[in-house]
Every structure is written in C-alpha cells, then in structure tokens.
Amino acid sequence: MMQGGAQTPLQHLTTLLGADCIVTEPTALEAVNIDQLRTYRGRALCIALPRSTADVSRLLKLCNALRIPVVPQGGNTGYCGAATPDASGTQVVLSLRRLNAIRSVDPANYSMVVEAGCILADVQRAAATAERFFPLSLGAEGSCQIGGNLSTNAGGVNVLRYGMMRELTLGLEVVLADGRVLSSLTALRKDNTGYDLRQLFIGAEGTLGVITAASLKLFPAPRASATAFVAIPDPERAVQLLSHLREASGDQVSSFELIPAVALELVTRHIPGARRPLDADSPWYVLCELTSPRVGEPLEHRLEDALAEAMERGLATDAVLAQSERDRREFWQLRENIPHSQRLEGMSLKHDVSIPIDRLPRFVARASAWLETHVAEGFLVCYGHVGDGNLHFNLNERRGVPPGTLAARREEIRRIIHNLVQDEGGSFSAEHGIGQSKLAELQHYADPVELNLMRTLKRTLDPNGILNPGKVLNVA
Numbered sequence: 001m002m003q004g005g006a007q008t009p010l011q012h013l014t015t016l017l018g019a020d021c022i023v024t025e026p027t028a029l030e031a032v033n034i035d036q037l038r039t040y041r042g043r044a045l046c047i048a049l050p051r052s053t054a055d056v057s058r059l060l061k062l063c064n065a066l067r068i069p070v071v072p073q074g075g076n077t078g079y080c081g082a083a084t085p086d087a088s089g090t091q092v093v094l095s096l097r098r099l100n101a102i103r104s105v106d107p108a109n110y111s112m113v114v115e116a117g118c119i120l121a122d123v124q125r126a127a128a129t130a131e132r133f134f135p136l137s138l139g140a141e142g143s144c145q146i147g148g149n150l151s152t153n154a155g156g157v158n159v160l161r162y163g164m165m166r167e168l169t170l171g172l173e174v175v176l177a178d179g180r181v182l183s184s185l186t187a188l189r190k191d192n193t194g195y196d197l198r199q200l201f202i203g204a205e206g207t208l209g210v211i212t213a214a215s216l217k218l219f220p221a222p223r224a225s226a227t228a229f230v231a232i233p234d235p236e237r238a239v240q241l242l243s244h245l246r247e248a249s250g251d252q253v254s255s256f257e258l259i260p261a262v263a264l265e266l267v268t269r270h271i272p273g274a275r276r277p278l279d280a281d282s283p284w285y286v287l288c289e290l291t292s293p294r295v296g297e298p299l300e301h302r303l304e305d306a307l308a309e310a311m312e313r314g315l316a317t318d319a320v321l322a323q324s325e326r327d328r329r330e331f332w333q334l335r336e337n338i339p340h341s342q343r344l345e346g347m348s349l350k351h352d353v354s355i356p357i358d359r360l361p362r363f364v365a366r367a368s369a370w371l372e373t374h375v376a377e378g379f380l381v382c383y384g385h386v387g388d389g390n391l392h393f394n395l396n397e398r399r400g401v402p403p404g405t406l407a408a409r410r411e412e413i414r415r416i417i418h419n420l421v422q423d424e425g426g427s428f429s430a431e432h433g434i435g436q437s438k439l440a441e442l443q444h445y446a447d448p449v450e451l452n453l454m455r456t457l458k459r460t461l462d463p464n465g466i467l468n469p470g471k472v473l474n475v476a
C-alpha cells in the first residue's frame with residue numbers, strides 16, 4: 001500500500017475500468033504468465049479486460065501517465081514469448097478477449113470489420129456464412145486472436161496463394177500509447193494518401209500500439225478442391241514439383257507443405273487414429289492442395305494428371321489423392337499435428353526460417369550435414385510452408401540423452417543455423433516474430449540503419465516505453 005493516501009497502480013486501474021475489468025485471481029494470472037512453449041514465466045500485476053476501444057484508450061492514457069507497462073495478449077499461442085509479462089510484477093497484461101464482435105461483413109466489397117479479440121476460426125466462419133473466404137489458416141486458429149495474428153503478421157498454410165496477414169489487411173483501428181485512437185477501418189483497395197501507417201502496427205508485436213479492430217480482405221469462397229499426399233525424394237524435387245504444379249494447374253496451388261518421414265513417424269506414433277496415407281516409405285512428402293471458387297472445376301483430374309507427369313519426370317515417386325472430405329481432413333491433421341507431436345516427443349529447439357526458394361534445398365543440405373556431424377543429442381524435424389520458402393527447421397532432443405543436454409546448446413546451434421540462413425539470403429524469423437526469444441538475433445543480424453529506424457519509431461510512438469517493453473527491441 002502506498003503512503004499518504006496515494007493509490008497503487010492496481011487501485012488506479014480498478015477505479016478507471018471497474019473491478020469486473022481487472023483480474024488478480026492467481027489461476028487466471030498463471031495462464032497469462034507462461035508462454036505457449038513454456039520457455040518464459042513472468043508475473044503480471046493483473047489482467048485488464050476492457051470492454052471497448054474507449055476503455056483501451058482510457059487504460060493506455062492512464063498507464064502512460066503513470067508509466068505502467070502494458071503487455072497486450074491475444075490467444076497466447078505465439079512462439080517467441082512476445083505476450084508474456086516480465087517477472088517484475090508491475091506489468092499489466094491487456095487481454096482483448098471481450099472485444100470480440102464481428103462489426104460487419106460486406107460481401108459486395110469483399111471485406112469485413114472485426115474486433116481484435118475475435119478468435120481466428122470465428123472470423124473464418126463469419127466470412128463463410130456470407131459465402132466469402134478469409135484465408136488465414138494455421139494450427140492455432142481455434143484459440144489465436146486476430147489482434148495477435150496482426151501483431152505477429154501471421155502466415156500459415158495459405159500464404160502461397162493469398163499472402164500473410166499484412167496482405168490481408170485493409171485498415172486498422174489502433175490505440176496509441178498516449179490513448180489517442182488511430183481509426184482507419186477503410187475498405188479501400190487503393191488509397192495513396194501519404195504514409196501507410198497501418199503497416200507499422202502489423203508485425204509490431206504490441207510494441208507500437210494496441211490494435212482494437214481491423215478491416216480485412218475477403219475472397220470468393222473455394223467451391224472445388226483437390227488434395228494430394230505425395231512422396232518425393234528430396235527438397236530439391238519439392239521445389240521443382242511446386243513450379244510444375246503451379247504451371248500445370250494454372251496457378252491454383254493454395255498450399256504446398258513439406259513433411260519429412262520423421263515428422264510423419266512422430267505424428268502416427270503420438271496421435272491416436274493418425275495413419276500413413278502411403279504404404280511405401282519415402283524420406284520426404286508434400287501435402288498440396290489446389291482450390292478454385294468455380295463449382296465443379298475438375299481439379300482432381302488436373303492434379304492427378306500433373307502428378308502423373310511429375311512421376312514420369314522423377315519429381316515424385318508416389319502420390320495419393322484425397323477421395324473424400326474425410327481423407328482431406330486426415331491429410332491435414334497429419335500436417336497440423338506436427339508441432340503437437342514434437343511437443344509430445346519431448347523438448348525441441350525451433351528455427352522458423354525462410355530462404356529464397358531456389359536456395360532452399362542447398363540450405364537444407366548444408367544445415368542437415370552440420371547437425372549430423374555436430375549435434376548428436378538432437379534429431380532434425382524440418383517441415384513447413386515450402387511453397388513460401390518457410391521451413392520450421394526444428395530439432396527434438398533424442399531419447400536417452402540426459403534431459404536438458406540439447407537445450408544447453410540452444411544459442412550455439414541457433415547461431416550456426418541462422419548464419420547459414422543469412423548466407424543463403426534468408427531470414428531467421430519468417431512468420432513467428434521476434435518477441436523476447438529472438439531479440440538478440442535481431443540485434444545481431446539486422447542492418448544498423450534498419451535497427452536505428454526501428455528504435456526511432458519506437459521512441460516516437462511510445463516515448464515512455466510502456467508498450468510491451470523488452471520485446472522486439474531493447475530501447476535504452
């Protein structure tokens with residue numbers, strides 16, 4: 001308790017928003033204090049649960065005046081500890097979950113306006129109800145929020161065709177650190193009126209403002225699809241197969257995911273009911289999907305023909321097409337369950353990297369060779385959105401090694417892998433962001449001019465450093 005009748009930060013917050021908007025209950029705090037990968041544990045002062053943009057505005061104004069740090073948190077599914085408070089017990093976790101209205105769906109304009117706390121799957125459903133399609137799709141879609149998707153510039157399995165969250169956003173409503181509201185929920189496709197400010201907040205991981213709503217792009221709903229599970233000899237053939245399928249299908253490939261044999265083995269071992277789609281063993285597989293908004297479009301024939309030709313050319317060795325929606329779901333379950341199976345298998349190190357697609361096979365060969373020679377305590381589980389040049393170049397701890405042996409080499413291994421990524425012209429953070437886990441990597445690999453500009457932006461938009469301090473950048 002503060003002396004002289006002065007209120008504590010908690011009392012200020014409670015007076016401002018009301019007791020029903022401030023949570024200090026230990027079980028609730030426990031859930032927000034730990035990140036998705038259980039790498040970081042903080043201690044929040046409280047959880048603030050505003051009911052409206054106006055509430056968020058009043059909250060930030062107060063926090064800015066009192067220098068109370070604020071950590072926005074969506075579904076807490078992020079991979080970089082970006083939504084986890086520090087251990088000081090002074091930071092407010094700002095949850096947007098009550099801001100979960102679909103404000104409008106405009107089918108004629110192919111757009112919708114949603115609040116930041118909407119769960120991604122609910123946004124997809126609202127679009128589908130209006131016979132439209134919101135393409136962002138990822139394994140955590142049942143719990144991640146649009147605000148989190150925007151703030152991490154999420155990718156997922158449809159980027160090849162539709163782009164990342166950045167490309168799917170028409171406008172934003174953002175509360176700035178001082179409480180001012182930047183409202184630009186435009187549905188315009190063309191708007192060259194000065195700087196494109198919305199792009200500053202997308203991918204900023206809550207360090208530049210709090211997103212409260214977004215205007216999103218919609219697309220015609222897919223009415224036909226064809227999905228195949230394809231055995232391939234190596235990543236080089238995956239890259240060639242992608243080009244072949246894009247050409248042969250008239251660029252109708254919407255997903256193209258690389259799956260190594262070891263990932264399939266993990267999933268079929270750990271996930272009840274998961275079964276291998278192909279009998280013969282192969283070192284690598286691709287899960288690919290063609291989609292079209294045209295009813296009755298013969299995509300299956302097209303994919304079958306293209307795959308037959310691919311086999312003749314040695315790009316694939318075997319393939320099976322989904323014969324039903326159930327088959328299709330089963331194929332996708334195999335892919336989406338890889339992260340979960342990795343977790344069930346044990347401790348893992350994650351590297352979310354992207355490489356120009358033509359150099360990707362060489363990166364895989366070089367990095368795998370290094371691991372084989374130098375990292376006996378782990379095995380490689382390299383999978384992901386190969387169509388976007390984005391691989392999850394992950395390592396799992398080998399059974400039988402003393403627990404923690406692989407984790408102890410985290411920094412050393414990551415530096416070597418990221419150096420190889422840099423050498424091949426790639427990025428050490430393709431879709432998961434920086435948060436706190438890759439802060440040192442950004443400092444190490446970013447161009448000094450770029451870093452300097454980032455810091456200038458941070459200081460300009462958040463001069464008191466109250467927004468998600470210690471994430472993305474260290475600002476002195």
Ligand code: FAD
Binds near residue numbers: 075145340
């Ligand atoms: P959180 O984890 O809560 O927060 C992430 C960041 O956003 C934090 O910096 C937080 O402060 C900030 N933030 C949250 N809401 C706001 C807001 N309203 N305003 C300002 N800042 C805010 N990611 C991919 O890109 N592609 C994938 O394929 C993918 N697959 C995944 C599969 C699984 C099984 C899991 C567990 C995660 C996966 N992810 C993937 C990672 C994660 O789901 C995404 O990063 C997602 O976008 C995070 O959303 P969230 O609501 O959980 O955000």
Ligand code: 2HG
Binds near residue numbers: 156336350351385394
């Ligand atoms: C995916 O593509 C996610 O499944 C998670 O981005 C990747 O767990 C991972 O490393």
Ligand code: ZN
Binds near residue numbers: 156384385392431
């Ligand atoms: Zn991914």
